Amino acid sequence: xxxxxxxxxxxxxxxxxxxxxxxxxxxxxxxxxxxxxxxxxxxxxxxxxxxxxxxxxxxxxxxxxxxxxxxxxxxxxxxxxxxxxxxxxxxxxxxxxxxxxxxxxxxxxxxxxxxxxxxxxxxxxxxxxxxxxxxxxxxxxxxxxxxxxxxxxxxxxxxxxxxxxxxxxxxxxxxxxxxxxxxxxxxxxxxxxxxxxxxxxxxxxxxxxxxxxxxxxxxxxx
Numbered sequence: 001x002x003x004x005x006x007x008x009x010x011x012x013x014x015x016x017x018x019x020x021x022x023x024x025x026x027x028x029x030x031x032x033x034x035x036x037x038x039x040x041x042x043x044x045x046x047x048x049x050x051x052x053x054x055x056x057x058x059x060x061x062x063x064x065x066x067x068x069x070x071x072x073x074x075x076x077x078x079x080x081x082x083x084x085x086x087x088x089x090x091x092x093x094x095x096x097x098x099x100x101x102x103x104x105x106x107x108x109x110x111x112x113x114x115x116x117x118x119x120x121x122x123x124x125x126x127x128x129x130x131x132x133x134x135x136x137x138x139x140x141x142x143x144x145x146x147x148x149x150x151x152x153x154x155x156x157x158x159x160x161x162x163x164x165x166x167x168x169x170x171x172x173x174x175x176x177x178x179x180x181x182x183x184x185x186x187x188x189x190x191x192x193x194x195x196x197x198x199x200x201x202x203x204x205x206x207x208x209x210x211x212x213x214x215x216x217x218x219x220x221x222x
Contacts, residue, residue, distance in 0.1 A: 013070060016208065020071025023205040027061035030198045037186055044107045049177065051100030052124070055093040055131075056170030061202050063089035064167060068209050087138060094135050097128045120176035127169040134159075134166045157214070164210045171199035 031053035038046040063086045066072050074082050101124065108115055116122050137159055144152045177183060178195055187195055 017070040019201075019205050019208070020065060020068050023061060023065060023202045024071065024073075026198045026201055027058050027065075030057040030195070033195070037183075044103060044110070045182075048100050048104040048107070049182075051096045051103065052174065052177065055096035055100065056127070056167075056174055057199065057202070059089050059093035059096065060131075060167055060170055061206070063093065064163070064206050064209065067213070083141075087142070090131075090135055090138065094128075094131050097131055101125070101128050118176075118180075120173065120180055123169065123176055124173045127166070127173045130166045130169055134163055137162065160210055160213065164207065167206055168203055171203045174199045 031050065034049050034053040034057075038049045040046045040050045062073070066074055066082050066086050066089070069075075072082070074085060104121075104124075105115060116125055140147050140150075141152075141155055141159055144150075144155055147155060175196060178187070178192070183195075184192065
């Protein structure tokens, strides 16, 4: 039996809500699992995976899910409040990422190891630099008068698009980290595949959210 347009729309919203709820759980569950695995404080290196997981799995994911119409934890709040919380979470994510980068750089220096010679290291460096640039771009949305030749709508579109690219870079860096010797010696077989699914799931949810926001904005212009 064919589904009506209203039923399809309701089903689609339900699926998005379920996927968003799963993304919230993964965003918190993944760093928690990394913390158990790394045992922060046991060594200088142990802080690196935890800080990066907090930055790109928890803080950045939650910063983006704030704008989800189905699963935002701040649905009842105004957009102004959401923007402020988004900015605070992104700033915390950047600080965690910078600290994580500094720790792994210093740890390699202490152990006489080369810097940024693996795909994980190079992608991680690019991601942190990109996140810094993205935060600077976010300032333009807080103070749009700084860009007199750009409309606020265009600034929002470009910020959301570049933000998605940055988030995908972060997820790629996490996945490459899970291919490292440290991770693969501790997490094997099915557990490793489940861990790899975590950033994949949140990436799909965020991509769907951004694409839907783009389509909604496009329809509202016609």
